[in-house]
């Protein structure tokens with residue numbers, strides 16, 4: 001862990017507003033560390049975990065998340081009373097990341113439903129939100145975010161799909177602070193839906209998804225007020241997807 005003065009400088013405003021910051025050179029996973037802290041410490045305030053690299057970064061659907069140095073890997077542990085019920089935190093988080101990247105680097109990423117960020121056809125950010133039930137009434141949401149900052153070689157299996165922003169990784173903490181501050185603003189009622197729709201790379205596209213029993217196809221035609229994806233089926237029917245993974249169909 002780094003010394004407190006350094007942390008204070010980089011995350012000054014967040015700390016003043018009551019978020020505790022914990023920086024690590026290396027962790028298995030910032031989400032796992034946040035979960036351990038929730039279960040053993042029961043913090044009553046938000047805690048932000050940041051690691052230079054992760055040895056067992058986790059993605060959605062049980063996937064691994066490649067987390068070599070040169071990225072921003074962080075998890076925000078939120079006591080659940082800080083979050084209005086049924087708020088689509090992951091959609092808000094993707095908008096917070098989009099805005100922070102835009103304002104710091106002038107780079108406009110696209111959002112692939114639910115919450116992946118893409119640049120030039122490659123994924124540059126993934127988000128994993130998890131709930132934790134500690135003992136008693138303590139409940140938490142963990143919002144884990146991984147952003148690929150500087151250009152680097154990805155493992156062979158990821159080369160076609162993963163990309164980086166191509167920015168100076170020394171601005172990592174500035175970016176993280178901006179993401180978290182923006183997320184807090186959105187959770188207090190700021191508008192997220194406008195950007196969530198406007199930056200969508202899915203609307204108007206043909207998509208493939210798992211409907212619970214088999215693979216299904218349709219055209220993404222809308223995003224509702226809760227972040228659900230409205231899909232027009234070949235039969236003329238419509239479904240609203242609330243979670244899960246979609247794949248963009250290419251011709």
Ligand code: BTN
Pocket residue numbers: 028029030031032054056057058059060061063065067072073074075116125126127128144145146147
């Ligand atoms: C995904 O793309 O499926 C989600 C990836 C989420 C990765 C971030 S990196 C920080 C935090 N710690 C983890 O182990 N995962 C999230």
